[in-house]
Amino acid sequence: MNTVTAPAEPRPAVPAKKSGGFTAAASNYIDERTSISTAVKELGRKIFPDHWSFLLGEVALYSFVIILLSGTFLTFFFDASMAEVHYDGSYVPLKGVEMSAAMASTLDISFDIRGGLLMRQVHHWAALLFVASIGLHMLRIFFTGAFRKPRELNWVIGFVLFILAMAEGFTGYSLPDDLLSGNGLRIIDGMVKGIPLIGTWTSFLLFGGEFPGTAIVGRLYSLHILLLPAIILVLIALHLLFVVVHKHTQYPGPGRTEQNVVGFPILPVYAAKAGGFFFIVFGVVMLIASLFTINPVWNYGPYDPSPVSAGTQPDWYIGFADGVLRLAPPHLDVVLFDHTFSFGILIPLTLVGVFIMLVLFYPFIEAWITGDKREHHILDRPRNAATRTAIGAAGVTFYAVLWAAASSDIIATHFKLTMEGVIHTLQVLLFLGPVIAYFIAKRTCLALQKKDRSIALHGYESGRIVRLPGGEYIEVHEPVDDFERWKLVSHESYQPLMIRPDSRGRITVAQRARAVLSRWFFEDRIDPITRAEIESSNHH
Amino acid sequence: MAQDGNSGTDIAAADSSSTGHGTEHAVGTAVVARDAVQNPGFPPHRARVTDLDPKKEKNAERTVYTLFYLSIVGSVLAIAAYMAFPIIPEDIGSVRMNNLMIGLGLALALLAIGIGAVHWGKALMHDQEGIDMRHPVRGSEDTRARAVEIFDEANRESGFGRRSLIRNSLIGALIAFPLPAIVLFRGLAPENENPVDLLKHTMWEAGDKLARDPSGLPIKASDVTIGSVFHVIPEKLASVGHSEGYLEEKAKAIVLLMRLKPEDLVEDEDKKDWSYDGIVAYSKVCTHVGCPVALYEQQTHHLLCPCHQSQFDVTNHCAVIFGPAARPLPQLPIAIDDEGYLIAQSDFREPVGPSFWERH
Ligand code: HEM
Numbered sequence: 043m044n045t046v047t048a049p050a051e052p053r054p055a056v057p058a059k060k061s062g063g064f065t066a067a068a069s070n071y072i073d074e075r076t077s078i079s080t081a082v083k084e085l086g087r088k089i090f091p092d093h094w095s096f097l098l099g100e101v102a103l104y105s106f107v108i109i110l111l112s113g114t115f116l117t118f119f120f121d122a123s124m125a126e127v128h129y130d131g132s133y134v135p136l137k138g139v140e141m142s143a144a145m146a147s148t149l150d151i152s153f154d155i156r157g158g159l160l161m162r163q164v165h166h167w168a169a170l171l172f173v174a175s176i177g178l179h180m181l182r183i184f185f186t187g188a189f190r191k192p193r194e195l196n197w198v199i200g201f202v203l204f205i206l207a208m209a210e211g212f213t214g215y216s217l218p219d220d221l222l223s224g225n226g227l228r229i230i231d232g233m234v235k236g237i238p239l240i241g242t243w244t245s246f247l248l249f250g251g252e253f254p255g256t257a258i259v260g261r262l263y264s265l266h267i268l269l270l271p272a273i274i275l276v277l278i279a280l281h282l283l284f285v286v287v288h289k290h291t292q293y294p295g296p297g298r299t300e301q302n303v304v305g306f307p308i309l310p311v312y313a314a315k316a317g318g319f320f321f322i323v324f325g326v327v328m329l330i331a332s333l334f335t336i337n338p339v340w341n342y343g344p345y346d347p348s349p350v351s352a353g354t355q356p357d358w359y360i361g362f363a364d365g366v367l368r369l370a371p372p373h374l375d376v377v378l379f380d381h382t383f384s385f386g387i388l389i390p391l392t393l394v395g396v397f398i399m400l401v402l403f404y405p406f407i408e409a410w411i412t413g414d415k416r417e418h419h420i421l422d423r424p425r426n427a428a429t430r431t432a433i434g435a436a437g438v439t440f441y442a443v444l445w446a447a448a449s450s451d452i453i454a455t456h457f458k459l460t461m462e463g464v465i466h467t468l469q470v471l472l473f474l475g476p477v478i479a480y481f482i483a484k485r486t487c488l489a490l491q492k493k494d495r496s497i498a499l500h501g502y503e504s505g506r507i508v509r510l511p512g513g514e515y516i517e518v519h520e521p522v523d524d525f526e527r528w529k530l531v532s533h534e535s536y537q538p539l540m541i542r543p544d545s546r547g548r549i550t551v552a553q554r555a556r557a558v559l560s561r562w563f564f565e566d567r568i569d570p571i572t573r574a575e576i577e578s579s580n581h582h
Numbered sequence: 583m584a585q586d587g588n589s590g591t592d593i594a595a596a597d598s599s600s601t602g603h604g605t606e607h608a609v610g611t612a613v614v615a616r617d618a619v620q621n622p623g624f625p626p627h628r629a630r631v632t633d634l635d636p637k638k639e640k641n642a643e644r645t646v647y648t649l650f651y652l653s654i655v656g657s658v659l660a661i662a663a664y665m666a667f668p669i670i671p672e673d674i675g676s677v678r679m680n681n682l683m684i685g686l687g688l689a690l691a692l693l694a695i696g697i698g699a700v701h702w703g704k705a706l707m708h709d710q711e712g713i714d715m716r717h718p719v720r721g722s723e724d725t726r727a728r729a730v731e732i733f734d735e736a737n738r739e740s741g742f743g744r745r746s747l748i749r750n751s752l753i754g755a756l757i758a759f760p761l762p763a764i765v766l767f768r769g770l771a772p773e774n775e776n777p778v779d780l781l782k783h784t785m786w787e788a789g790d791k792l793a794r795d796p797s798g799l800p801i802k803a804s805d806v807t808i809g810s811v812f813h814v815i816p817e818k819l820a821s822v823g824h825s826e827g828y829l830e831e832k833a834k835a836i837v838l839l840m841r842l843k844p845e846d847l848v849e850d851e852d853k854k855d856w857s858y859d860g861i862v863a864y865s866k867v868c869t870h871v872g873c874p875v876a877l878y879e880q881q882t883h884h885l886l887c888p889c890h891q892s893q894f895d896v897t898n899h900c901a902v903i904f905g906p907a908a909r910p911l912p913q914l915p916i917a918i919d920d921e922g923y924l925i926a927q928s929d930f931r932e933p934v935g936p937s938f939w940e941r942h
């Protein structure tokens with residue numbers, strides 16, 4: 043393939059391949075039937091910028107591949123049936139116990155198939171990593187403004203993937219039909235029933251009759267191994283296609299502009315690093331799976347509606363949904379027009395729904411406020427977009443409080459607090475916490491901007507104190523060179539929008555709203571440094 | 583200076599202005615400073631030790647191929663572990679060993695490939711960055727004009743815009759044809775049952791003995807001492823097979839039975855005879871979203887749901903005193919039969935479990 047991808051630049055002569063070698067013949071054979079040389083020409087030397095934070099998306103992709111591999115192995119042994127069997131496998135404490143075939147086959151995978159437990163644990167650990175890496179990847183995109191034009195739609199695709207990943211996780215968690223997974227489904231059933239008008243029937247259709255029924259595991263299985271993975275696969279393909287079309291963003295740095303992308307070509311360096319990184323992620327998951335137990339369903343036993351143990355936790359990514367349920371105040375059923383509205387469920391669901399919608403549409407909201415229609419390929423340093431960063435901090439805090447709420451009982455027992463005290467504190471924090479986080483983050487960003495400004499103009503404080511001939515002490519400042527300084531000064535800022543009447547002399551409500559938001563976003567701003575300022579500081 | 587295979591652009595010549603590609607877009611409220619600092623261009627390249635010192639290069643090469651060989655060793659070890667550490671029936675220790683040894687072998691195989699490849703890429707491969715030029719994502723003006731033209735032509739040639747009857751009927755047909763598919767999903771639940779009726783009843787009937795969960799042994803009033811708590815199912819549940827709805831019935835019929843000092847109970851007038859001598863029975867299904875309310879605090883007479891910490895006051899008809907639940911746990915009216923066994927007076931008088939739309 044070397045001859046196909048040789049760069050245009052004169053290089054120390056690459057010895058021309060012997061024509062007639064096997065590789066050449068094979069390449070020729072394939073190219074004449076697929077035009078693959080076009081793809082190699084287009085993509086082989088495509089440039090990818092390097093930064094550790096760009097690896098988060100890769101981790102997500104690789105953990106999905108690991109999940110596909112380990113999950114396919116599991117399908118060969120797992121029996122997604124709720125038919126009742128008497129367990130007769132190797133795990134003595136459960137011998138003879140009645141359970142569903144799903145549970146029994148999960149135990150068989152764990153105790154009677156060599157390497158089966160390993161694959162289950164690889165699958166589950168990779169699932170936890172999958173959701174976690176998508177979440178962190180999303181935070182990276184948010185805080186660096188990588189969702190700006192032209193990437194808004196890719197943000198939406200990515201966020202939908204995040205939701206689907208949680209759905210995949212939940213459906214998978216429910217498959218073994220153990221006590222915890224059945225209890226999780228019980229909670230879903232209760233929530234669904236609380237939805238006005240359609241709730242009762244939705245639950246009835248979902249479970250194929252009354253809870254728990256004998257259908258749900260089979261149905262979740264179809265979703266888990268067929269429908270959801272297919273959708274996820276298509277969306278991942280689309281997501282990556284967009285990355286190719288848009289080309290990757292890059293952090294500000296000397297030589298990097300909105301018109302170029304600087305980094306390593308796919309072949310060979312990026313392929314070696316990214317390909318190698320896949321194996322590292324896989325290896326780490328494998329190591330964790332061989333050392334640490336996850337989801338020991340044999341300890342929980344088969345599903346039974348009666349027993350439950352305190353202090354059990356869902357997988358981490360479901361925590362926020364469990365937490366929000368805990369924070370609802372009591373007595374919120376309302377009977378209106380002879381129908382029951384369970385506001386104790388509706389309010390939390392709405393709160394989470396609104397939060398999800400705000401995240402989903404954030405790129406469009408910000409674009410509307412700034413009115414900026416340009417493409418943005420250079421990432422923002424979070425401090426330079428102070429209000430966005432503060433909003434992100436508020437969002438993270440909101441999520442974190444919900445997440446903490448899912449462990450309210452553990453917090454209470456661990457720190458010897460009352461349950462009531464913990465819940466009331468979290469209820470207050472859910473609304474107050476984001477506000478506090480917002481202000482702290484915003485002030486911190488502005489302070490950092492000021493610091494950058496002073497470094498760019500006056501250099502670093504070197505820590506070296508000298509005494510001037512006049513007896514005065516000063517600290518010596520080391521100047522920054524042009525390359526370092528560029529990172530500090532290369533951003534733009536926005537000003538608050540001035541409302542002007544439109545052509546018919548009116549000021550629309552939308553315009554007014556935009557002005558209010560714009561003022562909120564950009565009121566506190568620190569102007570980026572200009573050439574004149576640098577020149578004048580150089581004369582001192 | 584490094585060059586890029588696609589565009590052949592020299593890095594040093596990179597343009598450093600930060601707006602537009604000739605096509606000016608609205609900048610919105612962005613402030614485009616006229617004397618913004620200029621991009622200084624690329625800093626000078628710094629060579630790696632492996633570029634400067636042939637010995638280091640040799641070392642790196644050795645590290646990489648050693649790692650790849652090590653990976654082969656890992657794979658072999660994993661296969662060997664599969665055979666050397668079989669699962670011995672009923673021996674949990676052997677399962678652990680099997681898991682650990684196969685896993686460690688595989689982890690070695692994977693990590694060594696990964697670390698080797700990354701090290702190769704970082705230490706040995708050509709390390710000068712290249713650049714690609716970006717182009718606006720939108721198609722060029724020509725392309726866009728041609729796209730519009732194609733649609734126009736297609737429209738003209740098909741009459742899609744002109745023949746509105748054809749167009750509208752087609753749209754209607756396309757909207758209608760998936761509807762049958764939605765209807766088909768009605769089959770997800772049984773045809774001749776109504777969830778509302780089912781949810782309003784449990785299997786408890788007058789005279790049913792209260793029995794222990796899971797043993798199914800009936801309970802005498804005299805067995806229930808003050809402060810004790812029993813997890814209860816209807817005695818007749820034992821005769822329901824798993825394929826006949828055992829779990830579905832159980833999910834609704836589970837009950838908690840407690841005995842308090844009669845003077846501790848604050849009972850409504852109309853429910854006074856629902857308890858027997860300080861013994862009360864309540865649905866164990868949480869009225870929040872349905873978890874079993876499994877924890878009883880003797881001192882305070884509170885029931886606690888472990889799922890979202892709703893608390894119910896047993897002395898006061900299980901009223902909600904904390905947590906997200908909206909309604910008290912429904913009470914099962916009980917009595918005793920001639921032999922002293924506890925029996926149900928009737929089914930629950932209201933639906934058990936989570937609220938639902940048609941509950942009222
Ligand atoms: C992003 C996608 C996925 C996630 C997050 C995910 C997550 C999970 C989780 C958490 C479990 C419970 C495992 C346990 O501890 O027992 C599970 C079970 C299972 N998954 Fe997945 N999974 C995904 C995709 C897949 C795919 C694509 C397949 C098949 C091709 C698959 C096959 C299975 C099978 C057969 C089980 C049941 C086996 C058992 O419980 O031991 N999964 N999944």
Ligand code: FES
Nearest residue numbers: 868870871887890
């Ligand atoms: S199910 Fe009991 S508190 Fe939520």
